[in-house]
Amino acid sequence: MSEYAWSVPGGLVERPGIVPGAPEIWVYADRFSYFGGDTVSIRVHTTAEEYDLEIVRDGARPQQVAQYVGLPGKQQQTPADAYAVGCDWSESLAVEIDPKWTSGMYLVLVRMLHEGVTIEREGFFVVKAREPEHADFVLIHTTSTMLAYNDWGGANHYRGVPDGSGDVPTPISSTQRPVARGMLRKPEGAARNIHTDTPGIGWIPRHPPYEWAWVNGYSRHHADAFWATYERPFTVWAEEQGFRVHHVTQHDLHNDPSALHGYSCAVVVGHDEYWSWEMRDRIDDFVEEGGGLARFGGNFLWQVRLENDAQVCYKNPFDDPMREVDPTRVTTAWDSPEVARPGAWTMGLTGMAGVYNRYGATTPRSSGGFTVYRPDHWALNGTDLYYGDNFGIAPICVAGFEMDGVDFTFRKGQPYATGVDGAPEDLEIIAMAPAVSGSRDKWNGKVPIGAPFAEVQGIIECFYGSEPPDHLRDLEYGSGMVACHKRGLGSVFNAGSTEWVNGLIHHDPFTERITANVLNLFAARISSSNTKEK
Missing domain, CATH: 3.40.50 (Rossmann fold)
Structure with missing residues (x-):
């Protein structure tokens, strides 16, 4: 029996070709955040001949700010260890941020049609403000914890190496890849990392977020970090x-x-x-x-440390080469x-x-x-x-x-x-x-x-x-x-x-x-x- 609840065999592994012949579409932006006037480089991989793309400012009242229909699809070459080295996909679309777009979390929604069924995935970027005085406060998005748990490509700082199902973590987590399904968007009522019932005598522990993920086809880490949950x-x-x-x-x-x-x-x-x-x-x-x-x-x-479009986190500090250089910067x-x-x-x-x-x-x-x-x-x-x-x-x-x-x-x-x-x-x-x-x-x-x-x-x-x-x-x-x-x-x-x-x-x-x-x-x-x- 697996020691960790998230280690139970099965579950979603997201990377191109993991299920031969299955429809695929994923997206990411080249950076996590931009100012108005900056250009977002959007990278898309899909098995579809064409796809649609929508950009939405998410929040209490989601607002569509851009839409593109019938974009040409492309299957992108992806390294086996994209979770560490990044996908290195070519640019699919460049979008200049209108200075009128207000500061917020923007979801990049991509959709393809397969046998009459719409398949949707999402990426993100944050738009920053140039004038802080117009806000009551600034929300700091937890992108480092997202990177620690993001297992798109097959691994994160907790598990996944070598095939997406193992318990060996990767010490390197790339920013240049999509975000695991469920961290950006999921249905209301999806299970959280708490059990809300009070069990009786003889209870055996359950882990609702992992069970929900396996049943519904989401990352087993969907509730561990970032936008949709927190x-x-x-x-x-x-x-x-x-x-x-x-x-x-x-x-x-x-x-x-x-x-x-x-x-x-x-x-x-x-x-x-x-x-x-x-x-x-x-x-x-x-x-x-x-x-x-x-x-x-x-x-x-x-x-953690940030190096070369990636996050570094050795779970065993004795494995961290920084230990011999500057012990105060060891990832522990x-x-x-x-x-x-x-x-x-x-x-x-x-x-x-x-x-x-x-x-x-x-x-x-x-x-x-x-x-x-x-x-x-x-x-x-x-x-x-x-x-x-x-x-x-x-x-x-x-x-x-x-x-x-x-x-x-x-x-x-x-x-x-x-x-x-x-x-x-x-x-x-x-x-x-x-x-x-x-x-x-x-x-x-x-x-x-x-x-x-x-x-x-x-x-x-x-x-x-x-x-x-x-x-x-x-x-x-x-x-x-x-x-x-x-x-x-x-x-x-x-x-x-x-x-x-x-x-x-x-x-x-x-x-x-x-x-x-x-x-x-x-x-x-x-x-x-x-x-x-x-």
């Missing part, structure tokens, strides 16, 4: 609330030190596990200089002693101190929500939440899948960070939820459990050998947290859960009010001295 539902909610949203990508932060200049509030949503050193620098500088970072996400954990957890840049320095919380809730066999009967410990905090204004109240509970489960926390203790009924893991001295822990670092196998290998407890233990042993620090020794139980802290002239609010957005999808009134409180305060350019709880 940023899109947040954007829809924010636009419906009247917020003016601008968009950039993590890659923009990496490449452009000025990417956040002029914004008072930056937002990260969902699953942002992977960041480069330079991306973190931009966030730290932004907050130090007075910006408000609103993070409605979880699992801040891993350093931020909290490792060689990188020595704890995640909590930036986000207030770290992915090492949670992690899982209501994912497979991890805390399967928890409330699924957060328990309030500081009801007077400004982020909870207007919620009518009391000490000990829960919000976002099952079946919504805002505290779910992967969560962040810190080492903590209790004094007089309230939690305080110990600081041993780099947590800020002024960190205010507003709410908490139980979490475990992985699942224990109670079924003797007969059931795939998803997140084995031994995996986290292996990471810690890789860092420290047999002598980890006390706060990481035998680390099994922890807590996801909602927390806030100041840094320089700015502030960070951290919801600490990948599934926070589910509270917005289902209009949980508490989650919505807290989210609006944070956005309204940070977008108003109010001094961080006014964000401290009274």
